[in-house]
Amino acid sequence: MKFTERLKAGVLLDNPVFMQTIGLCPALATTTSLSNAIGMGAAATVVLICSNVVISLLRKFIPDKIRIAAFISIIATFVTLIQMLLNAYIPSLAASLGLFLPLIVVNCIILGRAEAYASKNKVLPSALDGVCMGLGFTFALVLMGFFRELLGAGTIAAGIIGDKGIQIPGLVDYPATMMILPAGGFLVMGFILAAIQKIMSGKEGK
Amino acid sequence: MSETKKGEGIGRLIVVLGLITFVCALLLGVVNQVTAPLIEQNDINTRNAAMEEIIPGAEFEDLGVVLSAEDVAAAGVTLPAGRSAAAISGVYKATVDGQDAGYCVQVNPKGFGGELTMIVGISTDGTVAGAKVTAHGETPGLGAKSQTDPEWIKQYQGQPADGQLQVTKDGGTINAITGSTITSRAVTDGVNTAAAYVATLG
Numbered sequence: 001m002k003f004t005e006r007l008k009a010g011v012l013l014d015n016p017v018f019m020q021t022i023g024l025c026p027a028l029a030t031t032t033s034l035s036n037a038i039g040m041g042a043a044a045t046v047v048l049i050c051s052n053v054v055i056s057l058l059r060k061f062i063p064d065k066i067r068i069a070a071f072i073s074i075i076a077t078f079v080t081l082i083q084m085l086l087n088a089y090i091p092s093l094a095a096s097l098g099l100f101l102p103l104i105v106v107n108c109i110i111l112g113r114a115e116a117y118a119s120k121n122k123v124l125p126s127a128l129d130g131v132c133m134g135l136g137f138t139f140a141l142v143l144m145g146f147f148r149e150l151l152g153a154g155t156i157a158a159g160i161i162g163d164k165g166i167q168i169p170g171l172v173d174y175p176a177t178m179m180i181l182p183a184g185g186f187l188v189m190g191f192i193l194a195a196i197q198k199i200m201s202g203k204e205g206k
Numbered sequence: 207m208s209e210t211k212k213g214e215g216i217g218r219l220i221v222v223l224g225l226i227t228f229v230c231a232l233l234l235g236v237v238n239q240v241t242a243p244l245i246e247q248n249d250i251n252t253r254n255a256a257m258e259e260i261i262p263g264a265e266f267e268d269l270g271v272v273l274s275a276e277d278v279a280a281a282g283v284t285l286p287a288g289r290s291a292a293a294i295s296g297v298y299k300a301t302v303d304g305q306d307a308g309y310c311v312q313v314n315p316k317g318f319g320g321e322l323t324m325i326v327g328i329s330t331d332g333t334v335a336g337a338k339v340t341a342h343g344e345t346p347g348l349g350a351k352s353q354t355d356p357e358w359i360k361q362y363q364g365q366p367a368d369g370q371l372q373v374t375k376d377g378g379t380i381n382a383i384t385g386s387t388i389t390s391r392a393v394t395d396g397v398n399t400a401a402a403y404v405a406t407l408g
Contacts, residue, residue, distance in 0.1 A: 032347025058226075066223045073223075077230040081237055088241035091248045095353075099319060099343050159354075180347055181385050 003128065010132030016109045017140035018196050023109035027141055028185035030100060032152065035159035037145025040100045041138025043082070047104050048137075049130035050078045052118040056126035059119045071114045072105075079105045109137055147188050152179030252340050253325060257298060257310045260327035260336035264300035264307050271297040283402040285395060286372050292316070292392075292399040295323070297407075306330055309407070311400035312340075317392035319343030322352070324393065326400035328367045337362045337397050342389075349389030358383060362397050369402030 014020065017027045023044075030040040054074055055062075062070045083101045086094040094101070104110065113133055118126040149155055149165075154172030158165030178184050257266055271294060273281065278291040285291055292315035300307040308329040314321045320343040327335030339353040351358055361380060365371055372378025373390050382390035 029345070030347075036347055061222065062226070063219055063222055066219050069223055070226050073227050073230050077234060080234055084234075084237050084241045084245070087248065088244035091245075091252070095341075099345070099350075177384050 006128055006132045007135065010129070010134075010136035011139050012136075015136045015140055016112070016133055017137060018193060020112070022112050023107050023137060024189070026100075026103060026107050027137075027144060028182065028189060030103075031141050031144035031148055031185060031188075032180040033149040033155075033159065034142065034145045034157045034165075036100075037141035038138065038160070039097050040103075041134070041141045043097055043100055044104050044107055044109065044137055045131070045134025047075065047078050047082065047107075048110050048113060048134045049127055051075045051110055051114055052126040052130035053123055054078075055114045055118040056121060056123045059121075062119075067115070067119060068111075071111055071119075075110050075114070076105050109133065143192060144185070144188050147192075148179050148184055151176050151188075152181075152184055153177075249341075253296070253312065256325040256338040256340050257300075257327070260310060260325060260338060261300045261302070261307050261329075264302045266298040266300055266310060269297045269299055278399060278403060281403065282406050283369065283399055285398045285402070286370055286376070286378075288376075289372075289391065289395050289398070291402070292395050293321075294399065294403060297403070300327075308335060309400075309404045311403060313396040313399050315392040315396040315399065317342060317344050317352075318349050318386070318388040319345065322389075322392055322396065324396045326362075326397050328401055328404040332367050334362050334365045334367050334397055334401065336360075337393065339393065344386070344389050349383065349386040351383050351386065352389050352393050355383070359393070362393075365397070367401035367404065369398040369405065371398055371401075 010016075016023050026040055026044070031037045051071075051074055055071055058070070058074075079101065083094070086097070086101070113129060117129045121129070146156070149158065150168065150171070152175055154168050154170075154175040155164060156166040156168070176184075179188065254266075257264070273294045275291055275293045278294055283291045292313045294311060294313055296312035298310040298312075300310060308327060310325055310327050312323065312325055314323055322339055322344070323341040324337060324339045326337045329335040337359055339359065342350065342353055344350045344352060358381075362371070365379075371380055371394050373380045373382040373387065373394055375382060375387055376391075378394075380390065380394050
């Protein structure tokens, strides 16, 4: 139970998006740019850590039969709390996250980790699991967001490095707009999954 | 997942789930009590900042107008064929140094992800002074550009405030956001509603 091992599992070997292929809906929908990807990843990670801790604390208290209903109530409460607090105290961040926040409720990574890990493990490992899986999710989103923004808008990190980001000459005037549309999400996801399969199969061969 | 016979009765299920939801509701209620006034103040600040940006240096007088979409239509606001008027959640009369400077109208057209909130400025010379989306539920990276892309929203500035603007797809002059025709139409509806409503004020 070393942190580096868990981190490696969360980000690479057991990456929620690329390996477990869960949480695909936000991964496809919100990765139109690098800044969106980081926003969604960070927000989901915070909720994931909170819900993992609370569900782990309550794991002996919640009967099996109603666990899903209980998990969803807890997750939805956290999301709503964070939304209200952000709206009140950091409205600029709330505005830039926009629809991402309420969408976290239906992110199945959160429920998936509650069911698969937090409901069976102690508090500290559960919190750690939240951190690692959250980072893995963020990593996947960042990878997709980077390529989709680069190809679809011709920029890198727009909204992070200044308003316009780094503009790629040539691409920025004639971007492949399809890449930031839903079809582009599926395409980028497909290519990344294929690349990962290739790398993994190469490792196994040795 | 051990199925203990003791303590797994229906009564315990009800009590446990009831307790969890009760604590959740209590937490939400308390935090809502604390944050609601702050959020309201933030909304007012956002609105004031948007109005200041559209008609700089003006003083605004709240006319206390709040109309549903039906009320707006009944007030004689008609939009281009196939489009319907948006709800109005505030009308503010602008004066600069004691001179009439037009109106700012807060409208709520229906977009792709629910209602948008936007401020539309109408100048006394019958043109659109500007528009700004202040809140929305549009898709990030697509419809959300109506708020985040200042270049896009700028095209409304200086357009005739005759309530007849349309996106190019519908035969008008407004360039829609790529992949977000519905949002672009909604923003156009908002501008048109504001323009046509201000026209009825005389």
